[in-house]
Amino acid sequence: MHNIFHIISTILIGLTVLMVSGCSDQLNELNEGRSMPLVIEGWIENGEKPVVMVTRAVDLTQTTDTLEKYIEKWCRVSIYDGENTYYLSGKMDKAYTPAFIYTTSRLHGVAGKTYHLKVELEDEIVEADTRIPSPVAVDSLRIMKNPQCDTLYQVMAFPHIAPGTSDCYKFFTRVRNEEKRFFSSFLGTFEGYTYDPNSGFSVSRGIHNTYNGEQKFSPYYAKGDTVEIRFCHINEDAFRFWQSYETCVSMSGSILFNTLKECKGNIDHAIGYWFGYGLTRTSIIIE
């Protein structure tokens, strides 16, 4: 019996010593005091004013604040079109989150032109270039009943895309009187050669943070909705960004599927994007 106690207690003591050694992984808790990068969300379309939003990234380990505290309202935002420099003014606009944008009514985008964005804040300067591709027409829109639920509808768009083209396209949507801004249409980014003109392309509603609350998201539309659609001809870097964006939004909360890739924008030394869109506007009423 003595031997049993001796052996077992030796093993227990030895293992207790081993147990006090922790897992020396490199735990990354280095954010305190570190400056978060700037986040730029900006676009310009043919015939439309530019819109730029500037915020800071949020240290998620330190805060549960709302985004309003991270808006950068004192930036110097300018756009150079190859001839003139236009300075954008900041203003409140509750259609957007964050509810503060930089824009100017003195500049409207022109297809084919390249626009250089520059954002200056204290000693930080971030810049990016984009070109507006030529707009592409939408031949028609059709409404189809959702096969899963007959009170919901989907909108099929038939853009005028040359067969086999490698150009890229993107849909943005808004339901008038329900949504104040246009949102990226869910899975609404594609390459031209994947488009089938016989079946069209389904234009879904966009997922956004409002749907994290009580309001239930559906990619479909209800009767009486006025669906406004922006069909955009986009550059390749915009295509790559929006594709990875849709993957991140869909999969980030999934236990079964994970995504290791992040959205890569086109702005040096900052997160986000500055894209030009060849825009075609259209709309349809769900009846």
Place this chain on the structure above:
Amino acid sequence: MRLPANAVTHYSRLILSWLYAATVFLFMCPDIKAGSLTEAEDTTVINLSEVKVDVKLRIKSKGENGEIILSPRMLRNLPSFGGNPDIMRALQTMPLTTTSSDVSSGISVMGNSSQNNFYSIDNGRIINPLRFLGIFSTYNPSHFSAFHFSPVSNKAYSPNYLGAFIEASTSSYSPPALMGTATVGLINSSASLAIPLGTSSRTWIRLSGRISYIDKIYPGLLKLGHASLLYDFNDLNVTAGHRIGNDGVLKLNVFLTNDRLRVKDTYYDLRGHLSWGNCVIGMTYSDNRQSHSLYSTSLRNKFRMTESMAEVDLPSDICEYGYDGLIRLSDFTIGANVIYRNVLLQHNPNSDIPESELKNNALEISVSGDYLKNFGYFELGTGLRMTYYASNGFSRVYPLPRLTAGYKLSDRAKLSINMSRVMQFSHLIEESNGGLPCNFWINADKRFGPRKSSIIDFRYDGGIKSVPINWSITAFWRNLSNVTEFGGNILNIINSGYEAMDDIFLGKGHSYGVSVMLSAELNKFDGWITYNISRSKLKIPALRDGWFPASFDRCHDLKVNLNYLLSDSWSISSTIIYATGLPFTKAEYGYMLGENLLCHYYPHNSSRLPDYFRVDFGASWRFLKKAHCTHRLDLSVMNATCHRNVLMMNYHYSGKDGFSLIKSGLHSPIPSISYTIDF
């Protein structure tokens, strides 16, 4: 050495678990009698009119080289989910195995991913016997007589796999009469029938089947985030056996499984129809000198998901034909193994790629020789496996040596050292966690070479002569090369022109650790304590710089299993698991784009989830024994302490609440009850 951040909680639970286990061992074993047996002093001859022999079946025993043999009766004594005694849950309490997450049914052994394990029924390989989320047991335990678990391959005749070997073996003897078992549970039911054929007691057939109905009885039970999951499965085992001569047995096995999963996520308008099915047909002959097996095994995956109007249809399958032979000649064992494997790569059926380009064949031919010689207290073994492999224009011959040496300290104590070089000629590409059928197999080729590993382990097995208490201590180190990890995402497949193979990253790894097991099998009490301290690290440059922990790495892993026979009718059991949290990739900072929260992450797997702790209780009541019928009620509570084991952590944003951290995981106890009749 570094102390974990949440030191107080971590150590208090760890110390309490040890104290609990130590108390049980030291104070609740009234049958321990120290000292050796002494001869009776009285030499009077006594005539006995009746002798009653009580045999306690050994429900867990050890084979050679760390092999552990478990009986179905042992599984039934353990707490189980939904009344499903599961060999995988039992193996997770064994030494050298790592506690897996609550959504995973595979096991990681000696620092190896679960995809490297080899599953078989009587030597016939099963490609993927695992159930979704580990809800149901992998096998129907009433069909089998024993489960063999070898954490590592020390013999040259073992098949070419890097991981553990888990074999379910059927009985080699005819039942004396018609016998069977039927179990009815809350989420599934099973039945097994053993029928002797003829009058010679040399031929028999055993039929077993299971069906599940969790989706019909509890349609809302399985939810992951916004998604509802409807899952069910069924399986069928048929074994026909015939004894030849004094020690030969010929068996024919058929094993069919069919798993179905429907996914519905109204938030993202996601609908999925997934299914996977195994078909194994095998014939094996074995006697004391030799064994030969022929088998055909296949796994068919169907994966169809629609999200809004985007549809993803990704079937894939793998089919393998094999012969495995073994002859024992005195100190030598000669082996031969031939495998022909055909893989249909994951593909979009609507694409223009011809099927011939999607099919991929591989041939493996191996011959092996093992030599084991005893020199009194010392034994020395060596082995060499030569494998010829060819696939896709790539062919080579690989020598795979083995070396083993042992020293017998006493009747119950032995020291051994084993060194092996092993390879595996297929990769499982895991596009999902949880073992969904979008995971698919590829053959090793020039682009993705065969996985290789060198292993060395030191082992000390000991025990006390006069009492059935045993222990083992194993230290191991292994390296891995040609490790693969999938870095893409299932949604990318919507885009035509996307090649999943372009998102498969290659790297290397190593793992090391110490595992201790203390076990006792006494009159009314049996149990074991297992403690692992180990590290498993990978280096995959495409994912991140430097070494990082593998997704199954757990630094500390303590498991206690205790079973007590209260009376002839009642038995109780408990399992306690305490383990370091699994690695995960934590969000460093977040930002809003398009009014959605996106995150930038710390380097891959650089953070750890909170520690894992779970206590399960089980009780079994045997009643109404009439003639040959025994009725039994099994009660279980999994996660009896309601501890919240976190599976994942992610962030949400709402205009009202701002940024919030959501922790998902199992936190409620899961009770279950099942009724079994044995006849």
